[in-house]
Amino acid sequence: MNPDQALPGFRLVGAGTTFQSRDICDMVSESQLFADLEWKDIEALAAYLQCYEVSAGTTIFREGEAGSYMGLLVKGEVGILKTDLDGTPHRIVSVGHGKTIGEMSIIDGEKRSATCLASQTSILLLLTKDNYQRIIREKPALAVQILARLAKLMSQRLRSVSGQLVEFL
Template sequence: MSARPPQLDHLEFLGDATQFAARIQALIPKCTLLENFSHPEVNSLANFMDVYRAEAGMEIIGEGQGGDFMLMLIEGKVEVFKRDRWNTPQLLATVEGGHTLGEMSMIDGEARFATCVAAGATLFAVLTREALARI
């Protein structure tokens, strides 16, 4: 398993995603990034992912941070905020289970575009750039 992202150290680590593979598979119809994955492919992918829990109000991704991981929401909701020119957070979207966040920064290495905050108890699977390279 790859090293865990230090940006997630404040969140509860639940282990690898293999124990959540069936739940991830059930969310595939909502996930355009993984919509063409078969059951065996989702199970294989789960071997390279870790699962975390965040409680309401906890930051998962911070605007401007480096982006070496992406996540897929398994359960709960996440609010996505972008700071305006007065540095005031503006709500852009609320996403639910099956959606992915952070994939562009993981791929292109650019800083995070927005801040993602758990809107309630949230479970999500994380795929790091290092793990993606090993797949």
């Protein structure tokens, strides 16, 4: 999956997959999700990531569409929007530096549950579902670490939403 060909507004930073060296490793190490990985694992993960820049207003993914990648936001800000029954989009959260977006798609392969729109020019590291499958085959211990972190992240988000829903009961 090559988002710069599939989605308008995605631009490779550097040489894309070869732009991994120290720069991508540093970006990964500054993220909340992967900050405590050992450096050798960060280097291994970086080899599977692609770095893209998107302009403000770019739709990164759309609710209801098939998802094939997750993103790690290393610069900028994006908004997550959910459409109501009348078809009106509502911003439910803003996501900034160091956070991930779209992670459920590489786990469950289901359609996107929300739309992600760049609020400002942003830089994303993308992990495609295909590359995650490669990690599973080639570096299973790293795949388990990624999955454990994603499970913890989704659990935290579910607990947060459950706590918010109680106010409406």
